[in-house]
Amino acid sequence: MTEARLIADIEGKFVPTREVDIGQAFGRFLESPDRYRVDGGYIHRRLDVFLSDETMQPALDLIDRPHTVFEAKAVGRYGPHDVVAKADQLVGAHLVETKTTFGWFDFEKYANSAQWKFMADIFKPGFVTYLVFVLREEKNATITLRSTESFNLFPYEGLHGECVELVRRFADFVTVKGLAPLLERRQIEAA
DSSP states (O other), rough: OOHHHHHHHHHTTOOOOOHHHHHHHHHHHHHHHHEEETEEEEEETTTEEEEEHHHHHHHHHOGGGGGOOEEEEEEEEEETTTEEEEEEEETTEEEEEEEEEEEEOOOHHHHHHHHHHHHHHHHSSSSSEEEEEEEHHHSSEEEEEEEEEEEEEOOOHHHHHHHHHHHHHHHHHHHHHHHHHHHHHHHHHEE
């Protein structure tokens, strides 16, 4: 993420792309397929996204629906700061993150992310599974599923200390850029 994009996110100025809207709809369809079900697929009217049965069924088949808690939220304390983590799915002591991407699959993008590290540190799962659904938009604007990529990441010794350092560096960045009051105000409004 560029510095400008990070600052825009902190300021609440992020404008989602079409790909982001599709990814959000995809996640909602996984969570509550009956709510979005229409003839031939799933529709999220507010985001104006339709995904066919052919696109969604392989992903839906991977959900252990009776044993899954969706959008589980937990808070971890790092020095004077709280970090909120939201897991796409918790299945017992197993945490599952679902992602969509257009183009190609890039393992390093996910493995190097701080997101899974905080989730692993806060939720304490045995491991974190990423399910990455590689999508393609056809010329007729139809979204198709190119592939499903899956891999596991595991907590490791020193993970908590690494998370503490990441929070410290973020807090320093926010302070230096003069964004601390804005971020604090947004946190109060969100609570």
